[in-house]
Amino acid sequence: MDLDIEHLRGWIGREETATERLTPDLVRRFAATFDRTWPLQPGNEAPLLIHFCLAQPTVPGAELGPDGHPARGGFLPPVPLPRRMWAGGAFRFHTPLRVGDSVTRRSTIADVTLKHGRSGPLLFVTVEHKIRARGRLALTERQDLVYRAAAPFSPPAADPAAQGSSVRRLMPGPVMLFRYSALTFNGHRIHYDAPYAREVEGYPGLVVHGPMQATLLVQFAADLKGSCPSRFAFRSVSTVFDTAEMEMHANCEGDSLRLWTAQAGGPVAMEATASW
Template sequence: MTDLDIDHLRQWIGREETKSELLTPAAVDRFNATFDFTGEPRDGDAAPVMIHLCLAPPAAPTAQLGPDGHPARGGFLPPVPLPRRMWAGGSFAFTGDIRVGETVTRRSTIRDVSVKHGRTGTLCFVIVDHRIDSNGREAVRERQDIVYRGTDSAPAKPAEPAPYGAHRRRVEPSAALLFRYSSLTFNGHRIHYDAPYVRDVEGYPGLIVHGPLQATLLVQFAEKLRGRRPALFEFRSLSPLFDDADFTLNAAEDGEALSLWTSYADGPVAMQGRATW
C-alpha cells in the first residue's frame, strides 16, 4: 500500500488556473474531420459541442514529460505519487454557445482531494471545477473527477454484460482516431498512441480509448437523437475500452432524459452517462 501525505495534497484545494485560446475556423475544421463531420466553419458560427475539451490544454515542455508522456507531477494538480491516472467521471452543464472566432477561457479550481482504501487498493480522488467562457459569456460548467491508483491494485469484480440500447451505434477505435484525439487535446499520454509501450510497460492488451473521447461521442450521440445538445450530461467511467475490438454507443429513453453508455458488443459498461434537456 502506498502511503500518501493527504494533508500535503489537500494544500492544493482552492488552487486556480486560467487558460485561454482563440477558437479559429481551422481548429474547428480539425475537430470536425476527426469525428467525420462536414461543413465549412466560419467566424460567428456556434462551435460543435465538446470542443472545449480541446482548447487551451496544458502545454508542458517535452523535456518535462515523464516516461509515460504525462507532465511531471505538481503544478496546478497535486503531486499524487500514484502512477496511474484516469478520468473517473464528471459532468458538463451547457449554458451557452462557444462561437468560432471568439476567445475561449477556462478557469479551473481544485475543489477537493481525498484518499480511499478499499479492496482494489489505494485511490486518490481529485475534483476539479472548470468554467468555460466564450468572449466573456459563460458557455460550459464542468466538473472533472480524476482518480489516481497504483499498478498493484487488485482487479475489479467481473461485471455483467451491458444491455443493448434502444439506439445503438458501432465505433471503430482505430489508431488514427485515437492519435487524432490525442493531438486535438495535446495529450502526450502514451497509453493512447504507443502500442508497444502500453502492452510491454503498462501491461494492457491494447491502446486505451480516452475517457474524454468516449464522453464526447456520447454527447454527440445524444444531440443527434434529440436534435439539440443536452443542457446537462453526467457520467462515470466503470471499465476501460481498448483498440482491440469495436465498441458501441448506446442510448435508452429515461423519462424526459436519455441514459447512455459505451461497451463492447458483449462486454461490461465502460462509461455510463445521463443526458437531460
C-alpha cells in the same frame, strides 16, 4: 505507500487560467477526427465538447513523466501514485461556443480525497472548470481524476452490456486515438503508444480516452434529441480498447437519455445521463 493527504489537500483552491482562440482550422480537424462535417464560418456554433481541445497545459517534453503525463506538482497536486485516469465528470451548458471565439478556461482544484479499493489506495482529485467566451459563461465542468498504484490490467468480471433502444457502433482505431491525443495535446502514452500500453501498463491494446467517449455520447444524445442537452454527467466503469468495435447505447427516460458505451460483447465502460 503512505500518502500525506493533508499536504495534498493543500492544493484545494489552487487556480489557473488560459485562453485560446477557437479557430476554423481546429473545428475542421475536430470534425474530421469524428467523421463529421461542420460549418466553419465565424459565428457558427462550434461542436460540443471541442473545449477539451482548447487552452490545455503545454508542458515541455523534459517535464513529462515516463507515462507521458506532466510530472507531479504544479497546478495538480503531486500525488505519488503512478497511474492517473479520468474517472468521470459533468457539464452544464449555458450558451454555445462559436467559431472564432476567444475562449478562456478558469480551473480550480475543488477537492482531494483518499479512498481505498481492492487494488489499494485511490486518490481522487476534483477539478472545476468555467469556460467563458464573449464575456459570458459558456459551460461549467466538473472533472474527476483518480490516481492509483501500478497493477496489471485485469478484465472486470461483469456481464455484457445491455442493448439500448438506440445503438451506434464505430471502430476506435489507432489513427482516431492518435488524432484525438494530438487535438487535446494529451501525451498519455496508453492512447497512442501500443508497445508501452501492452508491455508497461499491461493493457491488451490502446485505451480509448474518457473525454473522447464522453464526446461521442454527447454527440449521440444531441443527434437523437435534435439539440444540445442542458446537462450531461458521465462515469467511467471499465476500459475500452482499440481491439474491437465500440458500441454506444441510449434509452429514453422521460425528458432524459441514459447512455452507455461498451466494447463489443463487453461490459459497460462508461455510463452517462443527458437531460434537457
